[in-house]
Amino acid sequence: MNDSREDNYAGVFDGKIGFGDRPAVIAIDFTYAYTTPGSPLFADGVVSAVAESVELLATARRAHVPIIYTKVLYHPSGADGGVFVQKVPFLRKLVPGEPLAEIDDTVAPEPDDLVIVKNYPSCFFGTSLISMLHAQAIDTLVLIGCSTSGCVRATAIDGVQYGFRIIVPRECVGDRHDGPHDANLFDINAKYGDVVAKSAVVDHFGAIAKAAAA
Numbered sequence: 001m002n003d004s005r006e007d008n009y010a011g012v013f014d015g016k017i018g019f020g021d022r023p024a025v026i027a028i029d030f031t032y033a034y035t036t037p038g039s040p041l042f043a044d045g046v047v048s049a050v051a052e053s054v055e056l057l058a059t060a061r062r063a064h065v066p067i068i069y070t071k072v073l074y075h076p077s078g079a080d081g082g083v084f085v086q087k088v089p090f091l092r093k094l095v096p097g098e099p100l101a102e103i104d105d106t107v108a109p110e111p112d113d114l115v116i117v118k119n120y121p122s123c124f125f126g127t128s129l130i131s132m133l134h135a136q137a138i139d140t141l142v143l144i145g146c147s148t149s150g151c152v153r154a155t156a157i158d159g160v161q162y163g164f165r166i167i168v169p170r171e172c173v174g175d176r177h178d179g180p181h182d183a184n185l186f187d188i189n190a191k192y193g194d195v196v197a198k199s200a201v202v203d204h205f206g207a208i209a210k211a212a213a214a
Contacts (some may be wrong), residue, residue, distance in 0.1 A: 005186065007116035013190035019204055020139035020165045022064040025057065026123055028145025028152055030107050031071050033100040034170075034174075036138055040090045041100075044145040045181055046176030050106050053144050057107060059202045063209040067113045068137060070123045073101055080119050121154035130162055140165040142201055143193075144172035155191040156192045166193025169201045 006014075030053070033039050033045040071129045078085045078092040081127055085091045094101040109115055109155055116127050123129050133141075152173050155168045168188055175181035189195035 003024065004166050009190050016192065016194055017165045019167065022136070022138045023049070023135045023140040023142055023167070023196075023208075024068060024133060024136070024138045025060050025144060026058070026129075026155065027039070027053070027069045027103075027107065027140045028123060028155060029069060029070055029072060029147075030104050030145050031100065032102055032104055033094065034146050035104045035106075036100060039100055041176075043146065043174055043176040045148075045176065047174070049146060049172050049174035050104055052169075053107050054144075055203055056144065056169060056172055059205040059209070060142075061110070063205040064212065065142075065205055065208065066138065067109070068129065069103055069109050069113060069115045069124075070118050070127075070151075071101060071115065072104055072119065073117045074119060082119075084120055100156075104144060121151045122153045122158045123139070123151070124158040124162065125154075133164070138164070141166060142167045142169065144169060146174045147180075148173045148175040149184040150175075153188060154183050156188045167191055167201060168193055168195045169198040171198040172201075 030050055033041040034043050035050055036042060057067060072094050074081045074085065074092060074095055076095050081091060103109060116129055118124065118127050120126060141159050143166065145152055159166045170185055170207055183196050189196065
């Protein structure tokens with residue numbers, strides 16, 4: 001086969017879902033574990049995504065769009081990490097009081113933002129997220145964070161399975177390597193949601209803020 005991946009998917013996996021009526025931002029695991037040089041999880045792509053997300057988060061707050069942060073924490077025994085922490089032993093370091101487990105101050109939560117602690121890749125698995133979103137009549141999830149091939153992808157898949165429109169601003173997610181990052185953005189866009197420019201999300205939130213002020 002000599003066709004490109006785009007040509008191969010055309011007409012089957014190239015639909016667009018767009019924004020719904022009630023968006024929320026899910027800021028996934030933007031912690032120091034990914035932004036601190038020397039950390040085993042450090043990724044330049046995540047450092048860039050954190051910087052790119054500052055404007056998006058500020059625009060979301062002006063539009064009164066809910067923002068929900070996640071971070072990973074385990075009991076010191078690692079028992080709540082099951083087989084996942086056996087597969088990725090470094091994760092057992094992410095315990096209460098560990099600085100690498102905290103959200104990077106560049107995109108720090110504000111008092112009205114919620115922070116969910118999770119143990120596995122998907123933000124939905126074993127958390128109260130689905131109940132919180134349903135209670136607020138949220139229909140669209142804007143996913144930012146890391147990593148693209150791990151927790152972002154897992155949350156995108158669960159999100160669409162739970163009936164949410166999934167929007168991923170490409171500049172605001174990051175990974176350790178361009179290969180997995182690009183492949184997973186392609187796959188998310190093909191099957192689970194819309195991968196868009198950050199500017200499209202910022203403009204959408206700006207329109208919400210403008211309409212609310214009118």
